[in-house]
Amino acid sequence: MNSRKALLRAYKEEKPQPGVYAVRCGRTGQAFVGGTENVATRQSGVWFSLKLGSHPNARLQGAWNAHGETAFAFEVLETIDAEGLEPKGRALRLADRRKHWCETLNAVDLVR
Template sequence: MTPRKALLRAYKEEKPQPGVYAVRCARTGQAFVGGTENLATRQNGVWFSLKLGSHPNARLQGAWNTHGEAAFAFEVLETIDDAGLEPKGRALRLADRRKHWCETLNAVDLVR
């Protein structure tokens, strides 16, 4: 098996890790909290929409436009153990943990 095929196989077999993350602005101290089914790919998605100017959260997009990419950091706050959970149960657990982190960090919820 070629190294490329081995990497492709490993990627396909990798199980997504759900969890809660924060996007922090170093200049303002603001934190924006979100939940995702796949932490490994979430930062790329958030950064992509911010660079295009199309992020659905206007406060985050405004801070990005004002301070630029260098002022922001992506941080994994918590991974979710979803063993035995159906999709609805996983979504409820993510929502509960996202709410917890929003309250703990006095952060903006990216879903709202």
């Protein structure tokens, strides 16, 4: 019981880490880049929506439907030091870094 309480306390105390991530299709080489307030939990959310067929990015959903889950990998590209940033500043930094990675990887921006 104590270990469960300790795990729960550690989870609650963990600060979200904003960052930029890529979802890559190994069969086509396509990359899809997104930004999030918490990279540690983002993959489960992306995979969940893809499995339901309800991901908001039609190109990613189409690739997932065509090639299946095993063709995809999730990669954290960069974490953002958000210390001292207001929410708007954090969002602007994430957008800037997401744009950088889209250009670097010639990737689809998941926000658009």
